[in-house]
Amino acid sequence: MSTIETVTPVAAPPRPAFKVNWVRLSPLLYTVGLFVIWEVGVRLSGLPHTIFPTPTRVFEAIVQYWSPIWKNSLQTLYTTVLGFIIAIVAGLGIGLFIGWSKTIYAGLYPIMVGFNAIPKVALVPILVIWFGIGTVPAVLTAFLISFFPIVVNVATGLATIEPETEDVLRALGAKKMDIMLKVGIPRSMPYFFGSLKVAITLAFVGSVVSETVASNSGLGNMMASAQSNFNVPLVFAGLLMLAVEGIAMYALMAWVEKRMTGWAHRSTMAQ
Amino acid sequence: MATPLVSIENVDMRYGGPDGTLAVSGLNLKIERGEFVAVVGPSGCGKSTLMKLTTGLHIPQSGVVIVANSQVTKPVSIVGMAFQNPTMLPWRTTLENILLPLEIVEKHRHRLRAHKAEYVAKAERLLETVGLKGFGDKFPWQLSGGMQQRANLCRALIHEPELLMLDEPFGALDAFTREELWCVIRDLHASQDVTIVLVTHDLRESVFLADKVVVMSARPGRVISEHVVPFERPRQLELLYEPAFNEMVQKLHGEIATARAAA
Numbered sequence: 001m002s003t004i005e006t007v008t009p010v011a012a013p014p015r016p017a018f019k020v021n022w023v024r025l026s027p028l029l030y031t032v033g034l035f036v037i038w039e040v041g042v043r044l045s046g047l048p049h050t051i052f053p054t055p056t057r058v059f060e061a062i063v064q065y066w067s068p069i070w071k072n073s074l075q076t077l078y079t080t081v082l083g084f085i086i087a088i089v090a091g092l093g094i095g096l097f098i099g100w101s102k103t104i105y106a107g108l109y110p111i112m113v114g115f116n117a118i119p120k121v122a123l124v125p126i127l128v129i130w131f132g133i134g135t136v137p138a139v140l141t142a143f144l145i146s147f148f149p150i151v152v153n154v155a156t157g158l159a160t161i162e163p164e165t166e167d168v169l170r171a172l173g174a175k176k177m178d179i180m181l182k183v184g185i186p187r188s189m190p191y192f193f194g195s196l197k198v199a200i201t202l203a204f205v206g207s208v209v210s211e212t213v214a215s216n217s218g219l220g221n222m223m224a225s226a227q228s229n230f231n232v233p234l235v236f237a238g239l240l241m242l243a244v245e246g247i248a249m250y251a252l253m254a255w256v257e258k259r260m261t262g263w264a265h266r267s268t269m270a271q
Numbered sequence: 272m273a274t275p276l277v278s279i280e281n282v283d284m285r286y287g288g289p290d291g292t293l294a295v296s297g298l299n300l301k302i303e304r305g306e307f308v309a310v311v312g313p314s315g316c317g318k319s320t321l322m323k324l325t326t327g328l329h330i331p332q333s334g335v336v337i338v339a340n341s342q343v344t345k346p347v348s349i350v351g352m353a354f355q356n357p358t359m360l361p362w363r364t365t366l367e368n369i370l371l372p373l374e375i376v377e378k379h380r381h382r383l384r385a386h387k388a389e390y391v392a393k394a395e396r397l398l399e400t401v402g403l404k405g406f407g408d409k410f411p412w413q414l415s416g417g418m419q420q421r422a423n424l425c426r427a428l429i430h431e432p433e434l435l436m437l438d439e440p441f442g443a444l445d446a447f448t449r450e451e452l453w454c455v456i457r458d459l460h461a462s463q464d465v466t467i468v469l470v471t472h473d474l475r476e477s478v479f480l481a482d483k484v485v486v487m488s489a490r491p492g493r494v495i496s497e498h499v500v501p502f503e504r505p506r507q508l509e510l511l512y513e514p515a516f517n518e519m520v521q522k523l524h525g526e527i528a529t530a531r532a533a534a
């Protein structure tokens with residue numbers, strides 16, 4: 001059975017009595033639409049599975065190799081989330097430190113930018129020399145690639161306190177610490193939670209890159225070995241699993257952001 | 272006679288190093304305890320700078336600022352400040368915003384936790400005074416601009432400052448709200464033992480509220496004249512339509528126009 005047939009009822013016109021919320025439904029419709037175009041496009045072009053498999057073939061591969069896919073997906077999720085958690089802790093710490101004073105901000109910012117410009121894949125061999133192949137370099141690569149946006153956002157939130165707010169508090173005898181605790185840190189929270197969405201996506205990039213070149217497990221490693229066996233549907237299955245994990249974690253971060261800093265969406269302070 | 276609460280003597284203040292902007296030069300001003308002083312002058316003449324010098328947010332390069340008998344070398348903590356921009360913190364409710372100074376001022380911060388109810392009651396009384404009864408648990412972004420400005424006044428008053436510094440606090444308000452808040456400030460000054468310095472562009476506001484109107488020159492700012500306002504207290508809004516009142520406003524207007532032209 002092909003996907004086209006399963007899809008048709010969804011696309012059928014709604015009964016007039018029942019009001020369809022097209023906005024709520026559209027992510028699903030567009031995703032399904034994308035798969036349909038992919039399926040039809042590959043079939044029409046006649047490309048073999050070893051070059052560009054159809055989605056049906058990819059789903060088949062997922063079912064067929066479910067056990068290794070599941071195991072490797074969990075491994076990748078584990079390294080990514082671990083690296084991400086370290087990035088949150090380090091990013092918050094370094095961000096608060098950098099945003100603390102204008103001098104530190106001015107001094108460390110160029111160094112941070114320079115560090116961020118280094119492609120993290122170039123660091124993997126060094127990490128391998130230090131820690132061997134496997135989980136550790138994957139976690140560290142995920143951490144290294146994802147902590148920068150957190151640092152920048154937290155530091156920016158602190159460094160952009162309105163001078164008038166600061167004046168009002170300083171005239172009351174507030175110390176730097178008071179201003180940071182009462183204004184700086186709460187104020188940088190929307191920036192911080194906003195940056196988590198970017199950071200989690202980058203963390204996946206980091207862990208998969210590292211797994212691809214220096215690991216015996218994880219989706220990166222699984223795709224690399226599938227590729228060397230010309231098992232292209234399995235490569236695509238790995239990509240699909242990555243996309244699913246990425247969307248799930250992104251949605252989780254978006255939810256957390258909304259829960260924690262709802263006020264920022266209502267007030268004009270956001271951005 | 273008692274020593275003035277604020278005494279500014281021959282103060283020069285330059286921003287941004289030796290070649291920076293000379294904001295005020297040869298500034299002299301005395302403010303008595305309990306007095307209501309309005310400061311007017313051309314835009315950019317250093318009125319906000321005067322406020323920051325008085326509160327110790329800026330330290331002058333030469334001359335001395337004395338507040339409550341001691342020379343100002345760091346921010347003095349007996350003041351409450353309110354600016355044109357209400358600067359309410361959006362993650363705190365209005366009540367929590369108003370209580371913020373108490374978490375900072377040395378005298379109150381250690382008592383706050385134990386005496387929370389007492390302070391909250393006080394904040395609510397203040398909210399009632401400015402016509403915001405029942406809005407304490409709303410967030411600032413749920414209030415209109417005028418309401419935020421009222422809350423801003425409450426925040427400046429919660430710790431019972433001896434000196435209240437208002438920098439164009441009513442600039443962004445409509446005429447009716449502004450007149451209403453004039454009356455709030457007037458009653459506050461009448462009922463409490465507070466010294467008020469008000470920077471404003473609205474000459475009617477300065478004459479209606481102040482005991483003394485201070486006119487500053489264009490930049491670099493200094494005091495060119497001081498006018499004692501002769502009208503009796505308590506003043507009613509009807510005063511705004513009396514010929515003597517308008518005459519005084521006109522005289523001030525003329526002086527500032529000349530000061531501007533001289534620049």
Ligand SMILES: Nc1ncnc2c1ncn2[C@@H]1O[C@H](COP(=O)(O)OP(=O)(O)OP(=O)(O)O)[C@@H](O)[C@H]1O
Nearest residue numbers: 286287292294313314315316317318319320321490
């Ligand atoms: N932080 C600063 N850095 C450099 N220059 C400043 C700074 N603050 C003020 N100035 C300069 O000092 C002068 C006086 O500024 P000030 O803010 O005291 O004027 P003002 O009388 O309050 O003006 P306005 O009525 O428009 O509010 C201005 O020319 C301004 O350019």
Ligand SMILES: [Mg+2]
Nearest residue numbers: 318319320438
């Ligand atoms: Mg000003």
